[in-house]
Ligand SMILES: [Fe+2]
């Protein structure tokens with residue numbers, strides 16, 4: 139059935155952008171402007187994506203008993219991801235630790251978005267109507283724009299994380 143872009147297509151579009159940014163970041167070297175710029179761009183886009191994804195889609199899926207557990211799992215991964223991004227921003231870009239942390243983040247984030255696309259989204263779709271998924275896409279657009287205007291890179295080592 140032909141339809142306008144729904145919430146799932148829209149989220150996958152961001153995921154593809156994020157995969158491309160990860161590929162580009164992996165090619166950067168040391169304490170370079172390119173690495174710093176890409177990390178800032180990636181961090182702001184991923185943080186605002188995750189926040190808007192929770193507001194537009196996860197809030198509804200948390201309320202449905204059939205999808206509560208898997209949605210909680212994904213929200214927990216968003217928290218871990220934010221911590222990993224903040225930790226990476228607090229790490230010297232010229233150190234080997236930076237690349238090691240980047241590789242871990244790259245692995246964990248790809249796992250997160252693959253799981254969303256392959257497991258969660260198809261499950262969620264079973265409990266949503268065509269109107270819901272169109273409406274959610276519009277909410278996502280609005281919320282991502284607002285979240286992105288406020289998104290920040292907040293360097294914080296994992297061990298320093300406050301409660
Ligand atoms: Fe997510």
Ligand SMILES: [Fe+2]
Nearest residue numbers: 149191251254
């Ligand atoms: Fe996502």
